[in-house]
Amino acid sequence: MTEQTGVILVTGASRGIGRGVALTAAKAGYAVGVNYHARADAAAEVVAEIEALGGRALALQADVADADAVEAMVDRLGEAFGPMTAIVNNAGDVARRQPLDEMPMADIERLVSVNLMGTIHGMRAATRVFKANGGGGIVNLSSEAARFGGNRISVYAATKAAVSMLTVGAARELAAHNIRVNAVSPGTILTDALAQEGEAVLDTLRQTLPMGRIGAPEEVGEAVLWLLSPAASYISGTVVPIAGGR
Ligand code: NAD
Numbered sequence: 293m294t295e296q297t298g299v300i301l302v303t304g305a306s307r308g309i310g311r312g313v314a315l316t317a318a319k320a321g322y323a324v325g326v327n328y329h330a331r332a333d334a335a336a337e338v339v340a341e342i343e344a345l346g347g348r349a350l351a352l353q354a355d356v357a358d359a360d361a362v363e364a365m366v367d368r369l370g371e372a373f374g375p376m377t378a379i380v381n382n383a384g385d386v387a388r389r390q391p392l393d394e395m396p397m398a399d400i401e402r403l404v405s406v407n408l409m410g411t412i413h414g415m416r417a418a419t420r421v422f423k424a425n426g427g428g429g430i431v432n433l434s435s436e437a438a439r440f441g442g443n444r445i446s447v448y449a450a451t452k453a454a455v456s457m458l459t460v461g462a463a464r465e466l467a468a469h470n471i472r473v474n475a476v477s478p479g480t481i482l483t484d485a486l487a488q489e490g491e492a493v494l495d496t497l498r499q500t501l502p503m504g505r506i507g508a509p510e511e512v513g514e515a516v517l518w519l520l521s522p523a524a525s526y527i528s529g530t531v532v533p534i535a536g537g538r
Contacts, residue, residue, distance in 0.1 A: 304383030312509025356410030387448035427470025463529030479535025
């Protein structure tokens with residue numbers, strides 16, 4: 293393990309892409325805040341995996357839809373490891389496909405409050421800390437659905453399109469504060485939910501993808517960590533597709 297690179301918060305880090313980003317960040321030398329909503333056991337496993345690698349990590353419970361909870365979480369991370377230097381706003385409600393007119397309003401409101409408001413809460417809390425400490429890096433999770441609209445996931449796609457535009461606008465606003473803001477836009481990445489669909493569904497899906505395979509959470513993690521690194525020092529306001537050529 294290298295010397296501490298910085299202090300990073302990854303929201304929704306107990307599984308899926310968030311877990312992949314958290315592990316990649318730990319390998320890059322970050323002390324990692326592993327945010328989770330409900331699965332304390334899964335978050336504790338991610339912390340244990342990072343510690344087994346010789347890294348430092350802390351499980352932090354918060355619903356990203358709750359602005360005060362996000363502010364408090366960022367402060368808890370700072371008390372443990374020092375001021376946060378990077379945030380990855382990954383937590384997201386991944387929509388079940390259903391017709392717009394049949395979707396319960398509670399599901400629609402949840403998509404907006406987690407995917408859009410949750411990202412705004414993370415960006416605001418991070419900006420407060422970064423402005424006070426000379427700068428920092430933000431990476432948001434958009435989606436290729438934001439470009440294609442998706443089919444029967446239009447609300448999800450709209451929240452992700454909003455995340456992409458938040459990224460572009462905030463990058464302009466925050467450049468003078470030494471804060472870079474970027475997003476990644478995954479295509480199809482293998483997570484627990486997708487794995488449960490079974491081999492037949494996965495095979496059909498692979499045939500639609502130019503590389504003939506589904507992406508891994510760690511491949512998203514590598515792109516996120518590169519965007520946060522000094523190697524990407526002149527890159528801000530971009531939305532990087534991670535979609536295997538699709
Ligand atoms: P996932 O469902 O496996 O993980 C989502 C994570 O967010 C979970 O850990 C969950 O607990 C957490 N979360 C949900 N609501 C939360 C809340 N209110 N507060 C805190 N945490 C909360 O999904 P994933 O596929 O790993 O998705 C991660 C991100 O990547 C999401 O923003 C998703 O929209 C985006 N994305 C995923 C794919 C894909 O193919 N998997 C494609 C494009 C974009």
